[in-house]
Amino acid sequence: MAMEFAIEIARHTRLNFIKLMEGLSIEQLNVIPQGYNNNIAWNFAHIVAAQQTLCYVRGKVPTRLAIEEVTKYQKGTRPEDFITEEELDFYKDKAITLLDDLKIDIEADIFDNYEPVTTAFGATLSNINNAVAYFCTHDNLHFGYALALRRAVLNIEQAAVHNFSAN
Template identity: 40%
Template sequence: MMEYLLNVTRQTRENFIKLIESSTVDELNAIPQGFNNNIIWNFAHIVASQQGLCYLLANAEPVIESQYIAPFRKGTKPEKFIEAEEINTIKELMRSTIDQLEQDLKSDKFINFTPFKTHYGVEIKNADEAAQFFVVHDALHYGIASAMKRVIINNEK
């Protein structure tokens, strides 16, 4: 079951990468009217959230640098323009972090997990449940980013 859920997460992330690749850097950084963040923030937020929910809550060392976690955590907003080079790095992290997570779940790296209640009202008691939660979380942020893209395109016309 876990392999299936991780594959659904991978597919959502690949769909998100296609959205990123079909957008300009300016579109990715634009904050559409009615929103408080942008497409690239939602993209990076997925990676940051995975690190927080799985690694940090288990008192394990994150597998990415803090510069890709802190600015994109829940409750943050875009603070700077994200250039193409950094966008490409985040794309690489989008793929590599899910692969690393799969390995770390198999090796029982997350034994000291601190239970956490999400904004959905769902309690996550271990890293396996956190990984399962990403199916919903990633899809939500992909959907938000897709809506932003439609607003941006319609405003460009």
């Protein structure tokens, strides 16, 4: 029961993340403001990739995404290229459907060979239950980053408009 609730929390976080991106252009979603090392689009794709790493790679079972789609946004990466609307739409779709897949895979008990890992938070994940609880926290951390990035992106534009009108 707790597992299902955690997955529902992740679903709500991801839907809120998608809502946060609405109204921003693909260019705005790719902006890396001064003082930051990534952008909103990268943060979103990263949470999808991290779920695959934390659950499937550590669970020693095949990922539900092509491994290149996971490694491109794994921990330690940063935006290397412009993230297109099509690519972002792909990750938006996968953000939700992969939660459904995970629930099915947990019920099928495929994660019986989990490789423990200690996270950057200092928490040791030793099974799929720990991984699900952790990626929910991780998703929310990156949602918070995206909120800050959104404010920074909009402030850059307001400053540009303000500077333009002052000339």
